[in-house]
Amino acid sequence: MPQYFDNNENLAHDEHPYNFELMGEKYTFQSDSGVFSKDGLDDGSRLLLETIAKTDLGTNILDLGAGVGPIGLILAHLDHDRHVTLVDVNDRALDCCKKNAVTLGVANQVEIIHSDVYLNIHSKFSTIVTNPPIRAGKKVTYAMYAGAPDHLIEGGKLIIVIRKQQGAESCEAYLKTLFPKVEKVAQKKGYRILVATK
Numbered sequence: 784m785p786q787y788f789d790n791n792e793n794l795a796h797d798e799h800p801y802n803f804e805l806m807g808e809k810y811t812f813q814s815d816s817g818v819f820s821k822d823g824l825d826d827g828s829r830l831l832l833e834t835i836a837k838t839d840l841g842t843n844i845l846d847l848g849a850g851v852g853p854i855g856l857i858l859a860h861l862d863h864d865r866h867v868t869l870v871d872v873n874d875r876a877l878d879c880c881k882k883n884a885v886t887l888g889v890a891n892q893v894e895i896i897h898s899d900v901y902l903n904i905h906s907k908f909s910t911i912v913t914n915p916p917i918r919a920g921k922k923v924t925y926a927m928y929a930g931a932p933d934h935l936i937e938g939g940k941l942i943i944v945i946r947k948q949q950g951a952e953s954c955e956a957y958l959k960t961l962f963p964k965v966e967k968v969a970q971k972k973g974y975r976i977l978v979a980t981k
Contacts, residue, residue: 843908
């Protein structure tokens with residue numbers, strides 16, 4: 784069965800919009816079959832945005848595993864000084880992401896790149912955000928965490944949303960081997976927001 788972290792060109796398209804409200808604003812995002820959370824904003828991304836969207840993330844942000852773009856594009860929309868790079872391996876998700884950037888009026892603030900984790904990423908960022916693709920397995924998700932320090936400026940932050948039953952505690956322990964400071968800053972419905980500071 785194809786997963787949202789695969790590129791499956793044979794999967795039939797099902798392009799459609801979905802609507803949601805977040806922090807008092809209404810959004811419409813373009814979606815398709817074969818992408819993560821194709822029918823709406825997932826609870827993890829919602830908690831991540833509610834927790835960090837209006838905090839100081841610096842001006843150069845990486846959304847790693849961006850999908851159709853709700854995290855990175857909304858971060859750009861809420862602060863026009865932010866430049867956000869959104870990356871994913873799923874071309875179909877990235878096509879939706881490009882359309883959503885235009886709809887949201889942030890196309891000039893964002894760069895959308897096909898990349899397998901950090902393969903095509905050569906910059907350093909003030910913040911890396913991710914709702915990691917847990918189903919892709921630890922080989923992928925732990926590579927996302929392990930590569931973060933090399934792609935962060937001094938004092939930069941890796942911010943993750945992860946569910947308790949999907950290994951939040953072992954993830955937090957692993958982050959502590961990579962970063963001098965790791966904090967749990969929010970939790971709700973089994974989701975935790977972890978902030979690791981370089």
